[in-house]
Amino acid sequence: MASTYAREVTTNSIIPWLRTHKFSLVISVCLITLLVKFLAPLFLFDIPLGYDPGIYRYLFLQYAQSLSSFSFPELLPWATEHPSGLFVLASPFIAVGLPVDALIGWMWNLFPVILIVVFSIIMTKREGRAVGVCVLLMGILSQAFFDGFFAMYMKAYVALLLTIYTYFLAEKKSMWFVLTALAAVLIHQQTGLILTLSLGIWWLFSLKNNWSDAKYRRITYVLGLAGVIALIWYIPQWERAIWSPLKSIFLLRGDNAPAGAFPDASFYVHTMGVVLLLGIFGLVISTKKDKGSLWQLSVLVCAVFILFKLVFYKRFYLQLDFFLMPFAAIALVWIWNTASAYWSRGLLIMVLIAQAVIGFQAMQLRAPRFSARELTQITALSNTIEPDASVIALENISGTWLRGWLPYRKIGAPGLFDYPNWSYDQWETFVDGTQKDRKALLQELKGPVYFLLSPAFTRFYGDRAQNIILDPCMSIIEDAPLIKSLCSQD
Numbered sequence: 001m002a003s004t005y006a007r008e009v010t011t012n013s014i015i016p017w018l019r020t021h022k023f024s025l026v027i028s029v030c031l032i033t034l035l036v037k038f039l040a041p042l043f044l045f046d047i048p049l050g051y052d053p054g055i056y057r058y059l060f061l062q063y064a065q066s067l068s069s070f071s072f073p074e075l076l077p078w079a080t081e082h083p084s085g086l087f088v089l090a091s092p093f094i095a096v097g098l099p100v101d102a103l104i105g106w107m108w109n110l111f112p113v114i115l116i117v118v119f120s121i122i123m124t125k126r127e128g129r130a131v132g133v134c135v136l137l138m139g140i141l142s143q144a145f146f147d148g149f150f151a152m153y154m155k156a157y158v159a160l161l162l163t164i165y166t167y168f169l170a171e172k173k174s175m176w177f178v179l180t181a182l183a184a185v186l187i188h189q190q191t192g193l194i195l196t197l198s199l200g201i202w203w204l205f206s207l208k209n210n211w212s213d214a215k216y217r218r219i220t221y222v223l224g225l226a227g228v229i230a231l232i233w234y235i236p237q238w239e240r241a242i243w244s245p246l247k248s249i250f251l252l253r254g255d256n257a258p259a260g261a262f263p264d265a266s267f268y269v270h271t272m273g274v275v276l277l278l279g280i281f282g283l284v285i286s287t288k289k290d291k292g293s294l295w296q297l298s299v300l301v302c303a304v305f306i307l308f309k310l311v312f313y314k315r316f317y318l319q320l321d322f323f324l325m326p327f328a329a330i331a332l333v334w335i336w337n338t339a340s341a342y343w344s345r346g347l348l349i350m351v352l353i354a355q356a357v358i359g360f361q362a363m364q365l366r367a368p369r370f371s372a373r374e375l376t377q378i379t380a381l382s383n384t385i386e387p388d389a390s391v392i393a394l395e396n397i398s399g400t401w402l403r404g405w406l407p408y409r410k411i412g413a414p415g416l417f418d419y420p421n422w423s424y425d426q427w428e429t430f431v432d433g434t435q436k437d438r439k440a441l442l443q444e445l446k447g448p449v450y451f452l453l454s455p456a457f458t459r460f461y462g463d464r465a466q467n468i469i470l471d472p473c474m475s476i477i478e479d480a481p482l483i484k485s486l487c488s489q490d
Contacts, residue, residue: 023129030136034113037140037363038149042109046372050152051261051397053104054404055082060103061407063087064094076418085186086155104152112139112149115161122168123326130336134329138278141355143271143362144321147262150366153318159188160322163195167294170199175219182226190312192230194319198297205292262314265306268321271362274355279324282331298323369397374454377481378405381450384480385409389448391482392420394431394461394468398454410447420445431464439473442487449485450477 041049059082066073072084094100116139124132139145148156162184169177181199185192203223210216269276283299290296302320305313332348339345378401381391390410393399399413412419414427422430422441429437442449451468453476458465468474473487 023133026133027136030133030140031113031117033140034116034136037146038112039106039109041150042106045368047368047370047375048101048104048152049108049150049368051369052152052154052400054400054402056104056152056154057100057404058407059087060090060094060100063091064100067091067095078416078418083155083187083189083192085183085188086158089183089187104154108152108154111154111157112145115157116145118161119164119325122164123329126168126171127326127330128333130333131326131329134332135325137332137352138275138325138328141272141275141352141359142321142325143359144262144268144317145325146359146363147366148318151261155188156191156318159184159191159195160319162187163191163298166195166199167298170202170294173215173219175222178219178222178226181223182230185226185230190315191319194298194301194316197301198294201297202292202294262317264314265317268317271358272321272355274351275321275328276324278328278331279321280327282327282329282334283324285330285334286327295323295326299327369456370401371455374398374481375401375405378402378452381406381480381482382409384477384482385450386448389450390419390445391450391452393452393454394457394465395454397456398452402452431461431467435471435473438468438471439487442473442485443489445485445488447488447490449488450482451485453481453483 059079062073062075062079063084090098090103094103116136119139120132120135123135162180166177166180166184169180181195184195203220206216207220279299283296286293286296299320302316302323304310305316306320335348336345339348378398385391390412391402391406392412393402393416394414396413396416399411399416402409402413403411403417410419411417414422415424420441426441430441451474453469469476469483473485474483475486476483
């Protein structure tokens with residue numbers, strides 16, 4: 001009797017407490033899960049994520065070093081393709097002691113969590129607390145968002161943070177949105193393009209009804225000025241970073257367009273189909289409340305690039321998924337409130353759990369293509385080679401790591417870094433041509449020249465790698481993964 005009474009008292013006290021604090025509990029669970037999801041790679045892999053950590057590391061250091069002379073660093077053309085906004089923003093912090101390896105390490109792992117939390121707060125203010133909490137859930141379930149994080153699209157994520165804050169401020173007609181919009185455009189071209197198109201369409205649609213408002217006109221003039229500043233900012237890399245991609249939108253479409261590094265759309269249909277369906281359904285529901293919002297326009301702009309397979313259309317999977325998150329949250333809240341029966345809500349929870357399990361399995365497919373051991377070997381090369389020596393990777397994977405961890409050396413790789421200035425055919429000749437042809441190419445290079453013998457090189461070329469390793473113009477370096485050119489100019 002006593003134990004039964006105690007259980008009843010406990011149940012009667014716990015259930016009201018759970019009902020009162022249900023949002024706090026769900027938020028806590030979501031935050032813990034997000035932290036586990038995005039911090040786990042720190043403990044699973046003893047190496048930075050993605051294809052570009054070396055490029056980020058190099059550019060962060062170059063911009064921070066140039067800060068002392070109050071000028072931009074002297075960069076090769078390949079480096080000027082990267083918008084300088086993020087590196088200019090970070091350079092003062094690195095200059096005063098922020099470790100660059102922390103910036104591309106644990107700070108990067110935390111950034112997606114910060115982005116989703118800010119998104120959740122903005123949607124809470126706009127759509128209500130339930131939608132805000134569900135945005136956190138969508139961040140957990142999204143595979144495209146995790147893939148972008150794993151690939152280390154740092155510029156895109158920082159620009160997305162500025163973009164959602166721009167939309168929040170713009171809807172409040174705050175003048176500050178011009179500043180955050182300009183910052184987003186200066187940091188990342190693709191996200192900046194989505195913002196510019198969405199904001200431009202939204203602003204033009206409201207011209208007729210708002211032009212008589214003096215504040216609206218002032219903001220319009222300031223927006224125009226911001227556009228001019230953005231154009232001036234991109235002039236140094238206009239041809240390679242702006243004009244060529246813009247021209248490609250019209251000249252390269254469909255199967256002729258370079259797709260980008262993301263998996264096929266079918267992968268995301270299989271791994272996050274529930275999230276995508278909720279997002280589309282929520283987008284339709286949202287039109288009953290407002291039409292032509294910045295959030296809706298951003299989804300449509302991304303969809304145009306994907307559906308018409310415009311240049312680098314697969315890269316828009318990340319932004320499409322991101323801007324669908326609040327609509328997926330809206331749909332989820334609507335379904336939960338509409339399907340009030342216990343069995344229907346239980347079914348919905350089971351579907352979300354199944355989606356989470358699928359996403360967890362997809363996460364396990366993501367592993368770095370480079371090892372901590374290889375990175376240690378690269379960092380030790382400074383003690384092996386001459387101060388004026390250059391190092392050339394024989395494949396594209398190792399090249400970016402060389403560039404980042406030997407930031408003050410001359411680094412080359414096939415198709416990267418503008419050095420050596422060999423065409424695809426010349427690289428093919430270097431690997432598979434005759435010894436005479438290889439010697440002629442090596443004689444074009446000046447100073448001490450080394451080639452990196454990486455596992456990726458021997459794995460990719462197989463037996464063909466011996467053509468280079470055993471060439472009389474090459475000398476294997478003991479205790480280092482290098483071969484030295486004996487036929488280059490002194």
